Amino acid sequence: MRLHITLADDLVAQVDRRVGPRRRSAFIARTVEQALDDARRWDEIVASLGALSDGHDWDGDSGEWVREQRRHDPRRTG
Secondary structure (H helix, E strand, O other): OOOOOOOOHHHHHHHHHHHOHHHHHHHHHHHHHHHHHHHHHHHHHHHHOOOOOOOOOOOOOHHHHHHHHHHOOOOOOO
8 A cells, every 4th residue: 555654854864874765665664563563562561460460489588499399399310
């Protein structure tokens, strides 16, 4: 689809220096896709806030928690 957008001259110059005037559309399309993907992922992060319960077994002394996990691992031989 064709679309008419307005960009500042210095922004167009930067795009041209980076990709050349014949690759503007592809560069802009790729950049918009990346921005939309970033926004979607950020929305998912925000939506998941609070999904994990507060408090974990390892919060007090994480080193002791790891040692305890290792002691009860049946694959451990030593």
